[in-house]
Amino acid sequence: MTSPLASPASPGAGMRRRLSGFTATLRGAGFSVGRSETGDAARVIASPLADRPERLRAALKALLASNRSEYERFDELFDAFWRGRGVRRAQATVALGIANRARRFEPGPGGTGADGLQQRAQAQTPGETTAEGRGRERGASAQETLARKDFAILAAGPEREAALALAERLARAMRARVTRRERARRKGRRIDLRATLRRSVARGGEPIDLKFRKRKRRPLRIVALLDASGSMEPYVPVFTRFLHALSQAFAQAEAYLFHTRLAHVSSALSERNPQRALDRLSLMAEGVGGGTRIGDCLGDFNRVHAKRVIHSRTCVMIFSDGYDTGEPEKLASEMRALKRRCRRVVWLNPLTGREGFAPVARGMRAALPFVDLFAPAHDLESLAGLERYLARL
Amino acid sequence: MPSERIPREAIAARLAETGYVADRELATALWMMDYLKRPLLIEGEAGVGKTEVAKALALVHGAELIRMQCYEGLDANSALYEWNYQRQLIAIKAREGSGERPESIEALIFSEDYLLERPLLAAIRRKDPPVLLIDEVDRADEEFEAFLLELLSDFQITIPEFGTVRALSIPRVVLTSNGTRELSDALRRRCLYHYLDFPDVDREAAILVARQPGIDASFALQVARMVAGLRKEELRKTPGIAETLDWAATLAGLGVGDLSAEPEIVHATLLALLKTHEDRARVTPEVTARLAGRAA
Numbered sequence: 001m002t003s004p005l006a007s008p009a010s011p012g013a014g015m016r017r018r019l020s021g022f023t024a025t026l027r028g029a030g031f032s033v034g035r036s037e038t039g040d041a042a043r044v045i046a047s048p049l050a051d052r053p054e055r056l057r058a059a060l061k062a063l064l065a066s067n068r069s070e071y072e073r074f075d076e077l078f079d080a081f082w083r084g085r086g087v088r089r090a091q092a093t094v095a096l097g098i099a100n101r102a103r104r105f106e107p108g109p110g111g112t113g114a115d116g117l118q119q120r121a122q123a124q125t126p127g128e129t130t131a132e133g134r135g136r137e138r139g140a141s142a143q144e145t146l147a148r149k150d151f152a153i154l155a156a157g158p159e160r161e162a163a164l165a166l167a168e169r170l171a172r173a174m175r176a177r178v179t180r181r182e183r184a185r186r187k188g189r190r191i192d193l194r195a196t197l198r199r200s201v202a203r204g205g206e207p208i209d210l211k212f213r214k215r216k217r218r219p220l221r222i223v224a225l226l227d228a229s230g231s232m233e234p235y236v237p238v239f240t241r242f243l244h245a246l247s248q249a250f251a252q253a254e255a256y257l258f259h260t261r262l263a264h265v266s267s268a269l270s271e272r273n274p275q276r277a278l279d280r281l282s283l284m285a286e287g288v289g290g291g292t293r294i295g296d297c298l299g300d301f302n303r304v305h306a307k308r309v310i311h312s313r314t315c316v317m318i319f320s321d322g323y324d325t326g327e328p329e330k331l332a333s334e335m336r337a338l339k340r341r342c343r344r345v346v347w348l349n350p351l352t353g354r355e356g357f358a359p360v361a362r363g364m365r366a367a368l369p370f371v372d373l374f375a376p377a378h379d380l381e382s383l384a385g386l387e388r389y390l391a392r393l
Numbered sequence: 394m395p396s397e398r399i400p401r402e403a404i405a406a407r408l409a410e411t412g413y414v415a416d417r418e419l420a421t422a423l424w425m426m427d428y429l430k431r432p433l434l435i436e437g438e439a440g441v442g443k444t445e446v447a448k449a450l451a452l453v454h455g456a457e458l459i460r461m462q463c464y465e466g467l468d469a470n471s472a473l474y475e476w477n478y479q480r481q482l483i484a485i486k487a488r489e490g491s492g493e494r495p496e497s498i499e500a501l502i503f504s505e506d507y508l509l510e511r512p513l514l515a516a517i518r519r520k521d522p523p524v525l526l527i528d529e530v531d532r533a534d535e536e537f538e539a540f541l542l543e544l545l546s547d548f549q550i551t552i553p554e555f556g557t558v559r560a561l562s563i564p565r566v567v568l569t570s571n572g573t574r575e576l577s578d579a580l581r582r583r584c585l586y587h588y589l590d591f592p593d594v595d596r597e598a599a600i601l602v603a604r605q606p607g608i609d610a611s612f613a614l615q616v617a618r619m620v621a622g623l624r625k626e627e628l629r630k631t632p633g634i635a636e637t638l639d640w641a642a643t644l645a646g647l648g649v650g651d652l653s654a655e656p657e658i659v660h661a662t663l664l665a666l667l668k669t670h671e672d673r674a675r676v677t678p679e680v681t682a683r684l685a686g687r688a689a
Binding site (some may be wrong): 194 | 420424
């Protein structure tokens with residue numbers, strides 16, 4: 001084999017070129033390899049470690065991988081590049097990385113109709129930018145009739161667009177009020193000696209004014225799980241718009257879409273323009289069909305995502321009608337696991353607001369014991385009711 | 394040059410001497426810390442021995458171990474230094490009528506006697522490079538992480554009343570993370586990375602033999618197999634290496650030398666491994682017997 005590893009290590013020009021080829025391969029596979037890493041990699045190749053392929057691999061892995069998935073993929077890529085083994089499999093790994101990145105940077109296909117919608121959406125917003133809190137409330141009440149209309153009845157057209165815009169403003173207003181309540185707290189538990197001494201300078205060195213310290217509050221993080229199954233269809237547009245605004249307003253928000261499987265859609269919602277965000281979202285949610293497997297999707301969330309996105313001040317919101325084709329026991333056990341992790345679980349059910357509704361769906365009944373707040377979400381007014389709840393978290 | 398580099402083979406050998414049974418790639422990573430002067434970030438599940446790596450590294454280099462436990466709300470003051478305000482106040486009061494010049498009092502109360510060293514400052518003020526363990530860095534806030542990054546690149550700390558403290562020696566830094574929060578890319582890129590997984594059966598048996606003097610090698614293998622089997626069950630809390638050691642010690646204390654021989658004792662002592670009610674309920678005596686039978 002013409003492996004450069006067979007020759008004693010002297011990082012000649014050839015070796016350097018191969019190294020930069022390797023770092024290029026890694027970048028293609030989604031690794032972030034900077035210049036300082038490349039320089040250090042050259043040093044590693046010049047070191048005695050390069051005498052043994054296993055050690056060189058371990059060394060470059062420690063240097064160039066920076067998270068678990070990179071760490072686990074590294075050996076394959078290394079072997080393929082330097083030793084010509086398992087090339088096909090490694091190519092698949094590279095292709096995967098490229099595909100992921102391409103998807104991330106792909107601009108949503110803003111259709112021709114989108115511009116019109118955009119303008120209309122903008123026409124709705126000036127009230128939001130200028131008005132203070134009270135103004136917002138008045139704005140909402142002026143559209144009272146709209147706010148009470150069931151989402152399912154809202155037809156396409158200007159009325160629906162107005163409702164979407166209203167949902168968006170609601171989400172932003174929520175953020176503003178939630179934070180204001182936090183700031184009002186003033187006294188702390190422990191005396192802050194550092195600050196007290198600093199203050200005492202003004203009093204000739206006598207510590208008269210005591211300063212307190214209080215725990216810094218972490219901002220509320222919202223994790224939303226949206227059911228995008230067939231039965232939820234009439235509600236999905238409004239909810240996605242609401243979520244979009246929430247993720248714009250809250251610095252920390254994550255969103256997932258689920259039907260038969262779970263999709264992480266935060267990146268689509270980080271798009272500023274609502275229409276483009278929705279376009280990207282529908283691209284990501286493709287493959288909808290069959291029933292809803294809430295239990296399996298929640299399980300997936302608990303295993304893979306929960307650790308990363310849930311911290312001590314996280315509120316998980318589930319938007320679903322609770323019609324589950326999976327086993328209710330599975331759903332119950334996953335709900336229990338979820339409840340244990342996060343601070344609050346809110347379940348928003350668009351059917352609750354209907355007259356004569358009782359949560360009889362098997363899945364819904366199984367999930368209810370683990371839900372902190374079970375609220376209707378069939379119209380805008382019900383969404384507005386959420387704010388009071390969030391402020392208390 | 395504060396200390397000479399130890400060859401990679403010697404690191405592996407010394408690790409074994411200290412009783413730390415490392416996977417092969419770890420020795421390489423530890424050697425590279427010295428070669429490239431970069432910190433090492435270790436990730437892995439709870440209980441795989443991340444903290445032990447730092448302790449072993451300190452033993453390998455014969456260095457002091459300085460440990461900083463991160464937690465939510467950790468700020469620069471409790472990580473770097475703090476003035477001893479109580480003593481300062483007393484010193485001022487005690488000298489109030491003495492007619493001493495204010496400048497001299499000031500110089501006194503802002504001298505080293507009144508400075509409380511916290512781990513990060515301590516780590517850079519040692520003559521011999523210590524091992525600095527920044528444990529569970531994911532528990533600290535994002536802001537602290539940024540601050541840490543700055544320290545890790547400059548190795549100097551500025552105390553306004555005191556001046557700039559430059560590092561007398563560059564400590565070997567080990568950071569550990571459980572993944573409760575995603576760490577920033579900047580921090581990841583600054584560090585070497587090692588992912589610690591649960592040890593395979595042979596390595597866990599080797600750990601038992603190294604840490605549990607007098608344990609029978611074949612029994613150690615049985616225990617390791619049994620624990621590996623348990624880890625495959627869907628448990629809420631997967632038992633770590635420390636739990637395995639506890640369990641082996643318990644069994645040894647009860648005089649059990651063969652897992653399949655005494656199923657009741659084996660099942661009863663599982664409380665050393667299973668730490669939640671649900672896990673206890675899930676692993677019924679039948680499951681225990683099945684796993685033990687397979688391990689023996």
